[in-house]
Amino acid sequence: SLSERLGGVFDRLKGRGALTEADVRTAMREVRIALLEADVALPVARSFVDSVTEKAVGQQVLRSITPGQQVVKIVNDALIEMLGPDTAELELDVTPPAVVMMVGLQGSGKTTTTAKLAKLLKKQGKKVMMASLDVNRPNAQEQLAILGTQIEGATLPIVAGQQPVDIARRALQAAKLQGFDVLMLDTAGRLHVDQQLMDEMKAVADISKPQEILLVVDSLTGQDAVNVAQSFGEQVPLTGVVLTRMDGDARGGAALSMRAVTGKPIKFAGVGEKLDAIEPFHPQRVAGRILGMGDVVSLVEKAAQAIEAEDAEKMAARLAKGQFDMNDLRSQLGQMRRMGGIGALAGMIPGMKKAQQAMANGAVDERILLRMDAMITSMTPKERTKPELINAKRKIRIAKGSGTTVQDVNKLLKMHQEMSTAMKRIKKMGGLKGMLGMLG
Ligand code: GDP
Ligand code: MG
Numbered sequence: 001s002l003s004e005r006l007g008g009v010f011d012r013l014k015g016r017g018a019l020t021e022a023d024v025r026t027a028m029r030e031v032r033i034a035l036l037e038a039d040v041a042l043p044v045a046r047s048f049v050d051s052v053t054e055k056a057v058g059q060q061v062l063r064s065i066t067p068g069q070q071v072v073k074i075v076n077d078a079l080i081e082m083l084g085p086d087t088a089e090l091e092l093d094v095t096p097p098a099v100v101m102m103v104g105l106q107g108s109g110k111t112t113t114t115a116k117l118a119k120l121l122k123k124q125g126k127k128v129m130m131a132s133l134d135v136n137r138p139n140a141q142e143q144l145a146i147l148g149t150q151i152e153g154a155t156l157p158i159v160a161g162q163q164p165v166d167i168a169r170r171a172l173q174a175a176k177l178q179g180f181d182v183l184m185l186d187t188a189g190r191l192h193v194d195q196q197l198m199d200e201m202k203a204v205a206d207i208s209k210p211q212e213i214l215l216v217v218d219s220l221t222g223q224d225a226v227n228v229a230q231s232f233g234e235q236v237p238l239t240g241v242v243l244t245r246m247d248g249d250a251r252g253g254a255a256l257s258m259r260a261v262t263g264k265p266i267k268f269a270g271v272g273e274k275l276d277a278i279e280p281f282h283p284q285r286v287a288g289r290i291l292g293m294g295d296v297v298s299l300v301e302k303a304a305q306a307i308e309a310e311d312a313e314k315m316a317a318r319l320a321k322g323q324f325d326m327n328d329l330r331s332q333l334g335q336m337r338r339m340g341g342i343g344a345l346a347g348m349i350p351g352m353k354k355a356q357q358a359m360a361n362g363a364v365d366e367r368i369l370l371r372m373d374a375m376i377t378s379m380t381p382k383e384r385t386k387p388e389l390i391n392a393k394r395k396i397r398i399a400k401g402s403g404t405t406v407q408d409v410n411k412l413l414k415m416h417q418e419m420s421t422a423m424k425r426i427k428k429m430g431g432l433k434g435m436l437g438m439l440g
Contacts (some may be wrong), residue, residue, distance in 0.1 A: 019067060024056045027071045038290040039253030041226040044260040052078045076287050083255055083283035088240060088265035090117075090212055097129070097175040097183040099208045102242075103201055103232055104216035106189025109244035109270055111140070113216050114186040115147035116270065116278040122153055126181040131156035131171035133164040133204060134188040136197075144186055151275055154180070164188065168204045185210070198235045205236045212239045214267065217258055219243045219250035225257035233262045244270035247277065252289035255281075324423040326384035329416050330376045333369050374402035375412050387416055 028049045035045040056074045061067045092098035100117065102110040111132070118128045130148055132155075134140035141158045148155035156171045168185060175183040185208060190197045205213060215238050221228065232238060241258045246269040255266055266281040318328060376384060378401030383390050390398070395409045 019056055019059050019061060019071070021053075021057045023067065024053050024071065027056075027068070028053050031071070031075050034291060035253065035256075038251035039220075039222045039225075039257075040290065041223050041253070041257040041261075043226060044257045047260070048078070048082065048256065072291065076291060079256070079287035079290060080283045083259055083266070083281075083286055085265055086281065086283050088267040088281065090121075090267065091239070092121075092126075092182055092211055094211055096179070096181045097172070098181065098212075099172070099183050099185060099210040100212040100214065101185045101187065101205060101208065101210040101236075102214050102216055103187055103236060103238075104189065105218075105228060106137075106191050108189065108216045108218045109242075110189060110216045111144055111147065111186050112273065112275075113214075113242050113244060113268070113270055113278070114144065114184050115151055115153075115275050117268070118148075118153050118182075118184055119151040119275050120278060121182055122151065127154075127179065128182045128184060129154045129156060129171065129175045129178070129180040130184045130186065131167060132158075132186045133167050134186065135162070135164060135167075136188045140188070147275065154178075164200050165203050165207060168208045172208055183208075198231070202235055210239075213237060214240050214242050215258070215262065215264075216242045216244060217254060219246050219252065219254050219269075220248065221254045221257075225254045226261050229258050229261035233264075238262055238264050240264050240267040242266070242268045242270065243281065246286075247271040250289075252286040255286050256290060322424045324416075324420045326376050326379060326387055326416060329419065330373060330384075333373055333376075371402065371404055371408065372412055375399075375404055375409055378402040387413055 031052070032045055032049050035048065036042065040048070052075055055078065056071060059070070059074065061070055090100065092100070102114050104110050111134075114130055118130050121128045130144055130153060132141040132144040134144075145155045145158065156167070156174060159167075159170070162170070164187070171183055171185065174180075185204065187201055187204065188197060213236050215229065215232050217225070217228065229241075241262060241264055243255055243258070243266055246252075258264075259266060268278050269281045271277045271279055315328060315331070318324070375398055378398045379387070379390070383394070390409075390413065395406045398404075399406045399409050
């Protein structure tokens with residue numbers, strides 16, 4: 001596995017110091033092989049490795065995990081970030097009917113996905129009509145009609161001899177007249193990129209003005225992914241990607257290629273032939289598949305815990321002395337952001353606990369934390385360790401520098417003051433250890 005391979009590379013580092021450029025480059029050779037084995041297209045693998053190399057060089061190696069594990073974590077995090085977002089929904093908030101157009105190669109799963117999405121939207125209470133514009137393959141329109149019956153959904157009545165653009169026009173009109181919320185247009189497949197079919201697809205997009213144009217791609221697509229994504233993306237304004245056959249043994253590389261080349265979110269994953277076999281795309285799972293390690297999740301969790309533990313240790317040492325300056329506050333805010341409100345110590349610190357609960361309830365916006373962070377960034381290093389130095393004039397500068405108001409700065413200072421007082425009280429009670437002891 002990748003972690004074993006990287007283990008070998010990093011044996012001599014023995015968990016000390018920072019990751020050097022040479023070490024990271026050696027490790028990244030292994031990562032590149034893993035990416036190519038997972039069917040990531042070569043140019044995509046190359047640029048991914050370059051960007052991760054930059055991020056990794058100079059990072060401190062944690063005591064509790066090996067450098068190899070740490071590189072895996074860095075690569076895994078970067079993959080998830082690049083594959084995300086993990087909540088990409090269809091944007092159908094327009095005057096009905098909202099048009100969803102499916103495009104892609106022949107056999108990629110367009111027709112099946114059309115019916116799956118129609119079923120999903122129906123469950124959400126939407127009135128959905130499907131229309132097949134595929135006049136190339138015999139019985140393609142009938143295939144969609146049959147799927148329509150299966151999901152008890154409406155399909156546009158078939159009229160023989162019509163061209164795709166005419167069918168699209170008729171479908172739009174019918175959907176408007178009959179009050180459908182969504183019109184799904186299933187287009188003809190292409191065996192490969194074929195200009196006549198591309199022109200037809202463009203013409204359909206021109207007259208139907210889709211809210212969503214989804215590129216449907218078989219997740220088993222290998223090096224060809226770049227070509228497919230590029231040619232479709234050049235012809236029509238894609239809004240998202242659907243990866244099909246994720247139930248098979250695809251290694252997930254196509255997902256990374258698609259994301260890198262189109263820049264559009266992967267909105268859904270097809271996970272079977274049945275019409276409810278569709279799910280939101282999960283970047284975490286696919287990152288695990290790409291790295292090809294069953295244990296990557298636990299490994300990454302272990303690394304994350306280690307980082308938490310080291311942060312917590314450092315913090316506890318400062319707290320034991322009754323210290324809590326703006327740098328400590330900033331590190332807690334960052335942790336809350338990363339962990340979605342569950343920082344290592346956040347729950348134990350009075351004042352922080354309230355903020356943490358509010359965040360868990362969705363009452364605190366991440367933007368508030370980012371704003372607080374911006375204010376701390378606008379302070380001088382001296383002010384961060386001794387916030388009592390901040391006078392009225394400096395408050396105005398800090399507010400300006402962070403795009404906030406003096407009122408916001410005052411609130412932050414007050415919050416810090418309260419927390420700092422709480423720290424001193426904790427110290428009197430015998431420090432954090434004493435407090436933990438009291439809690440059992
Ligand atoms: P189209 O040519 O793009 O319209 O592709 P179809 O929708 O006709 O699908 C081609 C084949 O792929 C059919 O046999 C589908 O049942 C199958 N298929 C589509 N999506 C999936 C999926 O997510 N998983 C699996 N296992 N099969 C799928
Ligand atoms: Mg089809």
